[in-house]
Amino acid sequence: xxxxxxxxxxxxxxxxxxxxTLDIATNIIGVDASPEHQEIALSLxxxxxxxxxxxxxxxxxxxxxxxxVNTIPSIIRDVLDLVEEQxxxxxxxxxxxxxxxxxxxxxxxxxxxxxxxxxxxYSGPEAAVSGLFTNKYVVICDHGDSDLEKFEMVxxxxxxxxxxxxxxxxxxxxxxxxxxxxxxxxxxxALAITVLKKEVDEDRIFELASTxxxxxxxxxxxxxxxxxPIFEQNRDNVLEVLDEHISVLSDFxxxxxxxxxxxxHDLICEANKIKKILK
Amino acid sequence: xxxxxxxxxxxxxxxxxxxxTLDIATNIIGVDASPEHQEIALSLxxxxxxxxxxxxxxxxxxxxxxxxVNTIPSIIRDVLDLVEEQxxxxxxxxxxxxxxxxxxxxxxxxxxxxxxxxxxxYSGPEAAVSGLFTNKYVVICDHGDSDLEKFEMVxxxxxxxxxxxxxxxxxxxxxxxxxxxxxxxxxxxALAITVLKKEVDEDRIFELASTxxxxxxxxxxxxxxxxxPIFEQNRDNVLEVLDEHISVLSDFxxxxxxxxxxxxHDLICEANKIKKILK
Numbered sequence: 001x002x003x004x005x006x007x008x009x010x011x012x013x014x015x016x017x018x019x020x021t022l023d024i025a026t027n028i029i030g031v032d033a034s035p036e037h038q039e040i041a042l043s044l045x046x047x048x049x050x051x052x053x054x055x056x057x058x059x060x061x062x063x064x065x066x067x068x069v070n071t072i073p074s075i076i077r078d079v080l081d082l083v084e085e086q087x088x089x090x091x092x093x094x095x096x097x098x099x100x101x102x103x104x105x106x107x108x109x110x111x112x113x114x115x116x117x118x119x120x121x122y123s124g125p126e127a128a129v130s131g132l133f134t135n136k137y138v139v140i141c142d143h144g145d146s147d148l149e150k151f152e153m154v155x156x157x158x159x160x161x162x163x164x165x166x167x168x169x170x171x172x173x174x175x176x177x178x179x180x181x182x183x184x185x186x187x188x189x190a191l192a193i194t195v196l197k198k199e200v201d202e203d204r205i206f207e208l209a210s211t212x213x214x215x216x217x218x219x220x221x222x223x224x225x226x227x228x229p230i231f232e233q234n235r236d237n238v239l240e241v242l243d244e245h246i247s248v249l250s251d252f253x254x255x256x257x258x259x260x261x262x263x264x265h266d267l268i269c270e271a272n273k274i275k276k277i278l279k
Numbered sequence: 280x281x282x283x284x285x286x287x288x289x290x291x292x293x294x295x296x297x298x299x300t301l302d303i304a305t306n307i308i309g310v311d312a313s314p315e316h317q318e319i320a321l322s323l324x325x326x327x328x329x330x331x332x333x334x335x336x337x338x339x340x341x342x343x344x345x346x347x348v349n350t351i352p353s354i355i356r357d358v359l360d361l362v363e364e365q366x367x368x369x370x371x372x373x374x375x376x377x378x379x380x381x382x383x384x385x386x387x388x389x390x391x392x393x394x395x396x397x398x399x400x401y402s403g404p405e406a407a408v409s410g411l412f413t414n415k416y417v418v419i420c421d422h423g424d425s426d427l428e429k430f431e432m433v434x435x436x437x438x439x440x441x442x443x444x445x446x447x448x449x450x451x452x453x454x455x456x457x458x459x460x461x462x463x464x465x466x467x468x469a470l471a472i473t474v475l476k477k478e479v480d481e482d483r484i485f486e487l488a489s490t491x492x493x494x495x496x497x498x499x500x501x502x503x504x505x506x507x508p509i510f511e512q513n514r515d516n517v518l519e520v521l522d523e524h525i526s527v528l529s530d531f532x533x534x535x536x537x538x539x540x541x542x543x544h545d546l547i548c549e550a551n552k553i554k555k556i557l558k
Contacts, residue, residue, distance in 0.1 A: 093490075118489050137486040166486065179478040181490035186531050187470045188495050189550035191463060194524040196552055199458040205556050207416040207445060210397050211372075211460035212498045214557055216467050219491045221554050224547035232540050239535050245473040246528050252465050253521050261511050268503040271468035273475055275500050277484050278493055 004060035006031040006053060006075060008041040009226070010119060011091050012066030013128025016046055018161050021130060029056045041125040057082045065090040070229035073101035080107040087150040089114045093177060094233040095141040095170040109147040112154045115139045115173065116163065117181075121221035138163045141170040178237030183245055185219050185227060186238070192220035283339035285310040285332060285354060287320040288505070289398060290370050291345025292407025295325055297440050300409060308335045320404040336361045344369040349508035352380035359386040366429040368393045372456060373512040374420040374449040388426040391433045394418045394452065395442065396460075400500035417442045420449040457516030462524055464498050464506060465517070471499035 003025040005012045019025035030047030032038050038050040057063055057079055065075050069092040079088050080102065088111045092098055095113050102108055118136040120127060138158045143151045155165050168176075195213065199205050205213070231238055248267075255263040282304040284291045298304035309326030311317050317329040336342055336358055344354050348371040358367050359381065367390045371377055374392050381387055397415040399406060417437045422430045434444050447455075474492065478484050484492070510517055527546075534542040 117487060119491065121491075136489050164486075176478065176480075176483045176487060177490070180474055180484055180487035180492050183473060183477075184470060184490070184492045184495040186528070187466055188491070189547055190524060190527040190531060191466045192550040192553040193527045193546065194462060194520060195459055196549070197527075198462075198520050198523055199455065201455075202556050204455045205459055205553075207443075208396060208455060208459035209557055210415050211456065211463070212398065212400075212467070212501075213459050213463045215494045215497050216463040217553055217557070218494050220550040221557075222491075222547075222551075224544045224551070227547060228540055228544045231535065231543060232538075235535055235538070239532065241473060241477050242528070242532050242535070244477055245469060246525060246532065248469040248472045248476075249465070249521065249525050249528070252469060253518065253525065256510065256514055256518050256521070259511075259514070261507055264510060265503045265507050267472065268468055268501075268506060270475070271471040271499040272501075272503070274471040274484075274496055277481050278488055278496070278500075 001025055001062055002027045002029070002060040003062045003064065004029045004031060004051075004056040005047065005064045005066060006056070006079070007065065007067035008032040008034075008037045008046065008125045009066060010123050010127040011116065012064060013041065013044075013046045013125045014130070014132040015064060015066065015091065015116065017128055017130050018133060019157070022160055024157060024160065025062075029060055031056045037125050044125060044128070046125055046128055053078065054082060057086065061086055063088045065092075068226055068229045069094050069098065069233050072098050076102050076111060077105060080105050080110060083107055083110050086110060087112065087153060089154055091116055093181070093230050094174055095139075096174045097233045099142055099145075099170045108145060110150060112143065112146045112151055113141040113170065114154065114158075115141070115177075116158070121218050123223040123226060133158075134162045136163055137166055139166045139168050139173050141168055141173050143167055174234050175237050178234050179241050182230065182234060182238050183241045185222060186231075186242060187245065188217055188219035189222075192217050280304055280341055281306045281308070281339040282341045282343065283308045283310060283330075283335040284326065284343045284345060285335070285358070286344065286346035287311040287313075287316045287325065287404045288345060289402050289406040290395065291343060292320065292323075292325045292404045293409070293411040294343060294345065294370065294395065296407055296409050297412060298436070301439055303436060303439065304341075308339055310335045316404050323404060323407070325404055325407055332357065333361060336365065340365055342367045344371075347505055347508045348373050348377065348512050351377050355381050355390060356384060359384050359389060362386055362389050365389060366391065366432060368433055370395055372460070372509050373453050374418075375453045376512045378421055378424075378449045387424060389429060391422065391425045391430050392420040392449065393433065393437075394420070394456075395437070400497050402502040402505060412437075413441045415442055416445055418445045418447050418452050420447055420452050422446055453513050454516050457513050458520050461509065461513060461517050462520045464501060465510075465521060466524065467496055467498035468501075471496050
């Protein structure tokens with residue numbers, strides 16, 4: 001199968017790596033606005049050639065849109081304007097806005113909306129890694145609006161990658177990712193800023209990283225190019241969970257202020273319940 | 280060297296594992312209030328025997344106090360009441376309160392106040408792991424109050440464990456750990472509670488864990504028995520950095536409310552500066 005991947009970053013790059021390893025992709029065409037990304041992707045062998053979008057779509061059987069989420073709707077519309085039989089997927093972390101904006105397109109059913117739920121804090125084609133998606137979940141949204149055969153093809157492709165496929169409505173998906181994934185990123189970004197502000201001695205930060213800071217702050221290295229559009233598209237859900245998070249932190253604060261260590265103990269026990277879900 | 284370890288948990292257990300591997304400890308005596316912990320430590324071979332505190336101290340050359348930080352001062356005083364030539368260390372995560380409470384003891388100079396800065400989210404003797412401290416930092420506080428020879432012996436012991444030794448005053452140490460380590464724990468505890476409150480569907484939490492939540496929430500599994508006393512002893516420093524953290528989260532919140540995505544972008548760029556320190 002000839003695959004076009006639009007957006008040569010962590011997710012697009014890792015995805016085509018897997019497709020090549022599994023012999024699902026025989027030929028991979030890259031599309032990226034950045035000549036530097038094109039060059040790196042070519043030199044790493046992620047793609048066989050780079051072409052402008054229209055040529056890439058015309059030359060392929062399968063199109064992956066893996067750009068920042070704010071650019072996905074218009075790219076998908078452009079791609080759908082060009083396709084005949086090709087299947088088109090996106091891999092964005094938000095889904096409702098994207099699906100809303102492609103609604104009613106005459107080729108809507110060629111499109112399958114996907115969110116492979118894995119990542120790292122790194123970005124760009126050099127961040128692409130084999131096996132990123134193995135044993136991870138992928139959500140396919142509003143699959144009833146996709147052509148059944150194309151949907152089954154996409155599902156089977158993810159299953160060959162050893163991913164677990166979930167079906168969800170886009171609105172529900174966006175709420176769930178805000179509640180778990182997006183708040184984790186804000187929490188980590190805010191922790192980084194807090195520590196950089198308070199601990200002016202960088203050596204101390206480095207020395208103390210092993211006390212737990214390094215894992216908690218890992219996501220704070222995530223790129224604004226990827227994440228600002230996600231927060232923009234999922235603003236309302238994120239605000240709701242962020243309010244809750246600030247309120248929980250205020251509970252910790254007030255129990256410290258009141259020297260109410262029993263309450264503090266109870267809060268930690270409440271947090272410990274996460275062990276039931278994540279071993 | 281005969282070693283007594285008081286408190287058979289993650290840190291005490293991991294430490295004697297290293298000392299045994301390096302042949303620094305030829306005989307290890309465990310002391311623990313919990314018969315269950317004694318039994319596990321014996322069955323895991325962490326210790327050769329378990330004895331009551333007085334007998335253990337009398338039978339050893341080197342005493343490690345590795346109990347929750349609120350119990351350390353009185354245990355150290357009890358141990359110092361018993362010792363002749365033995366060297367005594369603690370491994371608590373806070374130092375000022377402990378050092379204040381042993382001040383003026385006639386055997387104060389037998390004591391070297393230490394904080395080996397490593398850990399995991401697990402606790403108890405079964406959580407002890409070899410190599411936990413390799414390449415990590417250890418802080419020795421107020422070493423001028425310790426006998427020079429004993430201090431040098433302790434320093435050399437940590438260096439044989441491939442640890443990097445830092446010397447700090449206790450007050451400064453406590454401020455630094457609040458600013459980096461302790462706030463990371465509160466942030467993680469609060470994230471766990473937030474997600475558990477908002478995301479009532481546990482399956483969704485599990486499925487989404489790979490999106491970054493699992494690393495950010497790792498510390499939320501940490502035990503209240505260890506951590507409540509740490510927050511109690513380091514309350515003022517923790518409150519200061521917690522206020523800052525809530526204020527930074529409020530900046531994220533207000534930029535979302537105002538749809539000021541440029542500001543949101545700037546905040547992420549500020550957070551990204553952590554990459555300079557932690558690769």
